[in-house]
Amino acid sequence: VVTPTGPGETVADLGEFALIDAVRLRLGSAASGPALLLGSGDDAAVVATADGRVVATTDVLVEGRHFRTDWSTPADVGARAAGANLADLAAMGAAPTALLVGLGIPPETEVEWVLGLVDGVAAEVSGVGAVVAGGDVVRSDRLVVSVTALGSLEGREPVTRSGARAGDLVAVAGRLGWAAAGLAVLSRGFRSPRALVDAHRRPAPPYAEGPRAAALGATAMVDVSDGLVADLGHVARASGVGIELSSDAFHVPQELTDTARALNADPMHWLLGGGEDHALAATFPADVDLPMAWSVVGRVGRGDDVLVDGAPWSGPRGWTSF
Amino acid sequence: VVTPTGPGETVADLGEFALIDAVRLRLGSAASGPALLLGSGDDAAVVATADGRVVATTDVLVEGRHFRTDWSTPADVGARAAGANLADLAAMGAAPTALLVGLGIPPETEVEWVLGLVDGVAAEVSGVGAVVAGGDVVRSDRLVVSVTALGSLEGREPVTRSGARAGDLVAVAGRLGWAAAGLAVLSRGFRSPRALVDAHRRPAPPYAEGPRAAALGATAMVDVSDGLVADLGHVARASGVGIELSSDAFHVPQELTDTARALNADPMHWLLGGGEDHALAATFPADVDLPMAWSVVGRVGRGDDVLVDGAPWSGPRGWTSF
Numbered sequence: 001v002v003t004p005t006g007p008g009e010t011v012a013d014l015g016e017f018a019l020i021d022a023v024r025l026r027l028g029s030a031a032s033g034p035a036l037l038l039g040s041g042d043d044a045a046v047v048a049t050a051d052g053r054v055v056a057t058t059d060v061l062v063e064g065r066h067f068r069t070d071w072s073t074p075a076d077v078g079a080r081a082a083g084a085n086l087a088d089l090a091a092m093g094a095a096p097t098a099l100l101v102g103l104g105i106p107p108e109t110e111v112e113w114v115l116g117l118v119d120g121v122a123a124e125v126s127g128v129g130a131v132v133a134g135g136d137v138v139r140s141d142r143l144v145v146s147v148t149a150l151g152s153l154e155g156r157e158p159v160t161r162s163g164a165r166a167g168d169l170v171a172v173a174g175r176l177g178w179a180a181a182g183l184a185v186l187s188r189g190f191r192s193p194r195a196l197v198d199a200h201r202r203p204a205p206p207y208a209e210g211p212r213a214a215a216l217g218a219t220a221m222v223d224v225s226d227g228l229v230a231d232l233g234h235v236a237r238a239s240g241v242g243i244e245l246s247s248d249a250f251h252v253p254q255e256l257t258d259t260a261r262a263l264n265a266d267p268m269h270w271l272l273g274g275g276e277d278h279a280l281a282a283t284f285p286a287d288v289d290l291p292m293a294w295s296v297v298g299r300v301g302r303g304d305d306v307l308v309d310g311a312p313w314s315g316p317r318g319w320t321s322f
Numbered sequence: 323v324v325t326p327t328g329p330g331e332t333v334a335d336l337g338e339f340a341l342i343d344a345v346r347l348r349l350g351s352a353a354s355g356p357a358l359l360l361g362s363g364d365d366a367a368v369v370a371t372a373d374g375r376v377v378a379t380t381d382v383l384v385e386g387r388h389f390r391t392d393w394s395t396p397a398d399v400g401a402r403a404a405g406a407n408l409a410d411l412a413a414m415g416a417a418p419t420a421l422l423v424g425l426g427i428p429p430e431t432e433v434e435w436v437l438g439l440v441d442g443v444a445a446e447v448s449g450v451g452a453v454v455a456g457g458d459v460v461r462s463d464r465l466v467v468s469v470t471a472l473g474s475l476e477g478r479e480p481v482t483r484s485g486a487r488a489g490d491l492v493a494v495a496g497r498l499g500w501a502a503a504g505l506a507v508l509s510r511g512f513r514s515p516r517a518l519v520d521a522h523r524r525p526a527p528p529y530a531e532g533p534r535a536a537a538l539g540a541t542a543m544v545d546v547s548d549g550l551v552a553d554l555g556h557v558a559r560a561s562g563v564g565i566e567l568s569s570d571a572f573h574v575p576q577e578l579t580d581t582a583r584a585l586n587a588d589p590m591h592w593l594l595g596g597g598e599d600h601a602l603a604a605t606f607p608a609d610v611d612l613p614m615a616w617s618v619v620g621r622v623g624r625g626d627d628v629l630v631d632g633a634p635w636s637g638p639r640g641w642t643s644f
Contacts, residue, residue, distance in 0.1 A: 012644045019644070037375060041560070042482050043413040043545050044379035046475070049371040053359060056455060057366035058470055060424040062462045091365040102382040102468050107644050133378060139644055140384045146424050146468035148380055153368070160364050223365050238363070322334045322341070322429050322461055 005111040012107035019111065020137055026115045030122035033131040035097045045133035047098045047150055054097075055151040055158065057088040063143035071186050074113045076201040077145065078120025084225065085149035086128060087205040087278035091223035093159040093214025094151035096207070098133035099125055101147055104140030117145070120202075128207050156214050159282070164220035164239035168283040170298035171290055173213070174206040175199060176228055176250070177267065180274020181259050188263065195255055205278035209293050213282045216290070221282040227273040229313045232281055232306045239283075242303025244310070245272070249297040266315070272308065273316035327433040334429035341433065342459055348437045352444035355453040357419045367455035369420045369472055377416040377473040377480065381406045385465035393508050396435045398523040399467065400442025406547065407471035408450060409527040409600035413545035415481040415536025416473035418529070420455035421447055423469055426462025439467070442524075450529050478536050486542035486561035486605040492620035493612060495535070495602045496528040497521060498550055498572070499589065502596020503581050510585065517577055527600035531615050535604045538612070543604040549595040551635045554603055554628045561605075564625025566632070567594070571619040588637070594630065595638035 011019055024031060024040060031039055038046035047054070059081070061067060067077045082099060089096050101121055105114060125132055133150070182200030191197060205223075213221055220239055222231045229245075236243050252267050260267040283300050284290065306313060333341055346353060346362060353361055360368035369376070381403065383389060389399045404421060411418050423443055427436060447454055455472070504522030513519060527545075535543055542561055544553045551567075558565050574589050582589040605622055606612065628635060 014644070016644050038480055038482065042480075042484075043410040043543075044377045044416065044471075044473070044480075046414070046480050047376050047378060049374055049376050052371055052374055054369050054371050054376045054472065055366045056369060056420070056422055056470070056472060058422040058424045058456065058468070059458050060426050060460045060462075060466065060468055062426055062460055062466070064463075065461050088365040092368070094366065098378070100378055100380040100470055102380050104382050104384055104466060134380065136381050138382045138384055139387050140382075140464070140466070141386075142463055144382065144384070144426060144462070144466050144468075146380070146382055146466075148378070148422055148470040149366075150376065150378060151366070158360055158364075158366075158368050160360065162364075221365075322336070322338050 009111045010107065011105050011109045011111055011114060014111050016137060022111065022115060023118050026118045027122050027132050030126050031132050036131045036133055040134040047133055050152055051155045053153055055089055055092050055094040055153060056148065057085055058148040059084045061145045072201050074116030075120035078117035079124045079202045081145040081147045082121045082124035083203055083205055083278060085147045086124065086207055087223040089149050089151035090205065090207045090210025091221050091280055093156055093210050093221065094153050095211050096128050096130040096149055096151045098131050098150045099147055100133055101135035103135065103137050104144030105137065106141060106143065107139055154211065159214045159218050159221040161220055161222055161235045161238035164235055164241050164283040164300045166241055166300055166302060167286055168219055168300040169286055169288065169296050170243055170245065170283055170300060171294040171296045172279055172281045173209040173293045174279030175204065175277045176224065176279050177256055177270030177274045179203055179276035180270040181256055184263055184265060185259065193255055193259055196259060199277065203276060203278045206280055206293060209280055213280065216284065216288055218282040218284055221280060224275065224277060224279040224281055226275045227317065228281060229272050229306050230317050236304055236306055240304065242301045243298055243306045244301050245298035245306065245308045247309050269315045272313060331433045332429065333427050333431045333433055333436060336433050338459060344433065344437060345440050348440045349444050349454050352448045353454050358453045358455055362456040369455055372474055373477045375475055377411055377414050377475060378470065379407055379410040380470040383467045394523050396438030397442035400439035401446045401524045403467040403469045404443045404446035405525055405527055405600060407469045408446065408529055409545040411471050411473035412527065412529045412532025413543050413602055415478055415532050415543065416475050417533050418450050418452040418471055418473045420453050420472045421469055422455055423457035425457065425459050426466030427459065428463060428465065429461055476533065481536045481540050481543040483542055483544055483557045483560035486557055486563050486622050488563055488622055488624060489608055490541055490605040490622040491608055491610065491618050492565055492567065492605055492622060493616040493618045495531040495615045497526065497599045498546065498601050499578055499592030499596045501525055501598035502592040503578055506585055506587060507581065515577055515581055518581060521599065525598060525600045528602055528615060531602055535602065538606065538610055540604040540606055543602060546597065546599060546601040546603055548597045549639060550603060551594050551628050552639050558626055558628055562626065564623045565620060565628045566623050567620035567628065567630045569631050591637045594635060
C-alpha cells in the first residue's frame with residue numbers, strides 16, 4: 001500500500017517503509033526483467049549470471065563533493081551515479097544486468113527529490129537494458145548515493161588494464177573534456193553554453209562500445225573518470241608500457257574552443273585532464289578495423305608513462321579524492 | 323609501491339592512490355580466493371557464480387547513526403558493516419562469496435583508523451570463506467561505510483519471506499536482544515557487562531545456519547536486524563499468515579535478566595524488539611528435525627500479524643530509519 005506523497009512532504013514525514021514502497025512504485029519496469037530472478041523486498045536479490053561469472057563494481061557519490069543540488073537536478077544525480085558504475089562495467093567489456101542503490105538521506109529531504117533521483121537511475125538503467133535489483137535507505141546528514149553495478153561478460157574474457165602491448169593503437173570512444181568544461185562554466189557562475197553544462201550534469205558514456213571493443217579484440221580498456229592522461233597512466237603502469245598520445249589526433253569541438261577562449265583556458269587541458277565524461281579508452285592490435293565511434297589518438301610504445309607529443313604532460317593530471 | 327604509514331598520518335597526508343594501495347596490502351589474503359577471478363585494481367571485479375545465479379544485497383552505515391567512533395573500534399565498525407550484509411545473504415540461504423566496500427572518509431581521519439576498519443571487514447569475510455573483491459574510497463564529511471555482498475545459493479532455491487504456511491514452526495538461531503541490551507548499557511554511560519557491550523559492538527550472526535536451514539527445507543527466513551517482532555511481521559505480511567510467538571519458549575540469558583533489573587528494563591523488550599544481533603528467524607514444516615542451533619519459539623497460523631502469547635505486541639517494534 002503506497003501513500004501518495006503530497007507537495008513538500010519530507011522523507012521524515014513519510015517514514016522508511018512507505019518511502020521504500022514509493023521508490024519501488026516509481027522504479028516501475030526498471031525494477032523487473034528476465035535476469036532478475038528475485039527483486040527488492042526480501043533480504044537480498046537474486047540475479048541470473050548467464051556465463052557463470054558476474055562483473056561487479058561500486059562507487060560512492062557524496063553531496064558537495066561529487067554533486068551539488070543547486071547545479072544538478074535529482075534526476076541528473078541519479079543518472080550520474082548509475083552512469084559512473086555502468087561505465088566501469090563497459091570498461092571491462094561487460095554488459096550491465098543489475099544495480100543496487102544505497103541512499104543516505106537527510107530527513108528533511110523532500111520525497112519528490114528522492115523520487116526524482118530514482119527517475120534518473122531508472123532512465124539510465126532502462127536505457128541499457130538493466131534493472132534495479134535492490135538497495136538500502138538510511139538517514140544521513142548529507143546526501144550519499146552508493147551504487148553497485150553487476151554485469152555479464154557474455155562468455156568473453158574481461159578486458160583489464162594490463163593487456164596493452166607495444167605496437168597497439170590507442171583509441172577513445174565518447175566525449176572528452178565536455179564535463180570539465182561544463183564544470184568550469186558553472187564554477188564561474190555561468191549557466192551556458194548549455195551543451196557543456198548538460199555534459200557535466202549528465203554524462204553520456206558510450207556504454208555499448210565496451211562490449212563491442214572487447215569483441216573487436218581490445219587488449220586493455222579503462223573508463224575515463226579521472227582524466228585521459230591519468231587513466232591511461234593506470235593502463236601504462238598495469239601493462240608495463242608507455243603510451244604516446246598525439247595532440248593533433250584529437251578533434252577539439254567548436255563548443256570547447258569557443259568556451260576556452262571566453263574563459264581564457266586551454267581546451268586541451270579539458271580534453272586530456274578532465275574526468276567525469278566517462279569516455280572509454282582502449283588499446284587495440286594495430287590491424288584492427290575500428291568502427292566510427294572510436295578515434296585513434298596514439299600508440300603503445302616502450303616506457304612506463306603517458307607522453308603527449310613526445311613529452312610528459314604538463315597540464316592537470318585529473319581528479320583525486322583527497 | 324606502498325608508502326609505510328606513520329603514527330597520526332591522515333588520509334589527506336597519504337592521498338587516494340596510496341591509501342588504496344595500503345588498504346589492498348592490509349586486506350592480504352582476504353582479497354584473494356578461487357572464486358575471485360579478477361580482484362581489485364581494475365574498473366571492476368569478476369566473481370565466479372557456480373550455479374548461474376548471484377545473490378546480492380547492500381547496506382549503508384553512517385557515523386553517528388549506525389555507529390559511534392567513541393563506542394566502537396574501527397575493526398568493530400568494519401565487522402558490523404560486513405556482518406549486516408553477510409547476515410542478509412544467510413537469510414536467503416546463500417553462502418557468501420565476495421564483498422565490495424565503499425568508504426566515505428573525512429580527510430583528517432587517521433590512516434590507521436581506516437586500516438583498522440579494513441581489519442574488521444577482513445576478519446569477518448575470512449571467517450566465512452569469502453573475499454573482498456573491490457571497493458571505492460571517496461572524501462566525505464562523515465564516515466560512511468557502504469557494503470555490497472554477493473553470495474551463492476549452491477543450487478538451492480532462495481528462501482524468501484513469502485513461503486511461510488499455516489502449521490509451520492517458527493524458530494530462531496543466534497542471539498536475540500544482546501546488542502539492544504549492550505546499546506542500553508552504553509547509552510547510560512556504562513561500559514559493562516562486557517558481553518553485552520561487545521555484542522553491540524560486534525554481532526556474531528549465525529551465518530552457517532542460513533544455508534543449513536535452506537537445506538532443511540525452511541519455508542521462509544529473515545535476518546533479525548530491526549527486531550524479531552518487526553522482522554517476523556515482514557514474513558507474516560509477505561506470506562499472508564499470522565505468527566504466534568510464545569514468550570515462555572524464549573530462553574532469557576542471565577546476563578540480560580541481571581542487566582534489565584539494574585536498568586529497570588524488561589529483558590523481553592530487548593529479545594523481541596531489539597535489532598542488530600542479526601539472528602536468523604525461519605519457518606519450517608512441523609515435521610522438521612531441527613539442529614541444536616535452532617530454538618522453536620512459535621507457530622505459523624492464520625491472520626496477518628505477529629502475536630505474542632495471543633495478543634498484539636505492545637513493546638517496542640524495532641528500528642526504523644526516519
